[in-house]
Amino acid sequence: MSVRNALLGLLAQRPRHGYDLRATFQAIMGGEENWDVKPAQIYTTLARLEKDGLVQEEAVDQSSGPEKRIYAITPAGRAELRSWLTSGVERYEQRDEFFLKLMLSLATGEADPGKVIRTQRAALYRELHAITTQRQQADPKKELARILLLDKAVMHLEADLRWLDMIEARLDEVKRQPLPEPVTKPRGRPKKKRD
Amino acid sequence: MPLVQTEYLTKVYGKGETAVIALDHVNLTVNPGEFVAVMGPSGCGKSTLLHLIGGLDRPTEGRVLLEGRDLSRLDDTQLTELRRRHIGFVFQFYNLIPVLDAVENAALPLILDGVKPGAARARATDWLKKMGLGDRLANRPDQLSGGQQQRVAIARALVADPALLLADEPTGNLDTRAGDEIAGLLRKIADEWGRTVLMVTHDPRIAAYADRIVFLKDGKVVDETRLSGSSTEEAKRVMAKMEAI
Numbered sequence: 001m002s003v004r005n006a007l008l009g010l011l012a013q014r015p016r017h018g019y020d021l022r023a024t025f026q027a028i029m030g031g032e033e034n035w036d037v038k039p040a041q042i043y044t045t046l047a048r049l050e051k052d053g054l055v056q057e058e059a060v061d062q063s064s065g066p067e068k069r070i071y072a073i074t075p076a077g078r079a080e081l082r083s084w085l086t087s088g089v090e091r092y093e094q095r096d097e098f099f100l101k102l103m104l105s106l107a108t109g110e111a112d113p114g115k116v117i118r119t120q121r122a123a124l125y126r127e128l129h130a131i132t133t134q135r136q137q138a139d140p141k142k143e144l145a146r147i148l149l150l151d152k153a154v155m156h157l158e159a160d161l162r163w164l165d166m167i168e169a170r171l172d173e174v175k176r177q178p179l180p181e182p183v184t185k186p187r188g189r190p191k192k193k194r195d
Numbered sequence: 196m197p198l199v200q201t202e203y204l205t206k207v208y209g210k211g212e213t214a215v216i217a218l219d220h221v222n223l224t225v226n227p228g229e230f231v232a233v234m235g236p237s238g239c240g241k242s243t244l245l246h247l248i249g250g251l252d253r254p255t256e257g258r259v260l261l262e263g264r265d266l267s268r269l270d271d272t273q274l275t276e277l278r279r280r281h282i283g284f285v286f287q288f289y290n291l292i293p294v295l296d297a298v299e300n301a302a303l304p305l306i307l308d309g310v311k312p313g314a315a316r317a318r319a320t321d322w323l324k325k326m327g328l329g330d331r332l333a334n335r336p337d338q339l340s341g342g343q344q345q346r347v348a349i350a351r352a353l354v355a356d357p358a359l360l361l362a363d364e365p366t367g368n369l370d371t372r373a374g375d376e377i378a379g380l381l382r383k384i385a386d387e388w389g390r391t392v393l394m395v396t397h398d399p400r401i402a403a404y405a406d407r408i409v410f411l412k413d414g415k416v417v418d419e420t421r422l423s424g425s426s427t428e429e430a431k432r433v434m435a436k437m438e439a440i
Binding site for chain 2: 118121122125126128129131132133136154157158161162
């Protein structure tokens, strides 16, 4: 959803071709390493936006190299962009690979859960150190957008580290409780009741 | 030679049944120019560790070597001299003298050590400028923000040119932004001015500025994480550890 709306936003700025859209999108989001969008996704998204009447092909640029189709936003596209910009974003991420490792280390005994926590903590601190270094090297007068994104990463890592401390403090309690079990639902046709 | 080395460093407060083991046989090595953070829950012994390394307190067992010198062999006068010339201290609440201005506060350790006021002021001014306080030299502590006061305290800690800077929760009384500035300065003190920094903190954000984190719990080192350095250095360290086993 976000890429689709981002393309609308960039086309609301001015008409652009696919390559330009991809490069600008990635620059805003802190580079390819942060959010890599494949060219194919840009072109299929553009095709869908065109089909929905939200963008239209405006011209073909043949000035250099292979020809590039230039797209522009339509009034319907602009309306959709405005409604997206002014609605809140739900962020609810509970898929956590570390959590899965912890639960399975508890369940299988194949690794010490305390060690799993310490390894994760070390990894998070190394990441935090790397981001802190980048954050310090960034120029606040020119690269504020990048700094804000780095700050977000720092704060999330801080939260993850605090969460690890909490888990470690309660590890003995967790060990004493059974792992969550699936709720068994009867399958197939209900059995006939015998009178 | 390591700058700081502790061997089986132990501190017990009280006696008999009420005895509390604040530090339990801690072996820690800090190399010259390294920036090390010590973390752990409150009461884990991290401040005790810093105080023992800084010669502010004496261990129950074990010893501290500072640049190879055994602190336990020094008498109180020698220890005071060592603290004044070889170690700089930074605390959570800055501990500046309210009636003195920034230069006078920063110059204090030199004045107490008998350096002539003119020379002492010049060196204090130099460090204050390095701390970004060139335009605050004549301000008293109450005319400075928390972050600025802490920077005066760091200038004071460095004015006698110590090899080791000990910082006990240096950002504990500051907001996030000022805390980041202080942590960044500590980083710079190690990187640009070659000092060794040992910092106690409970804040992950601040600890992440260091080269290495040592985790303490119940007076013992429970974990250690290297945050920077090349992978070859890391491999060497692991190899050395493995050989030691």
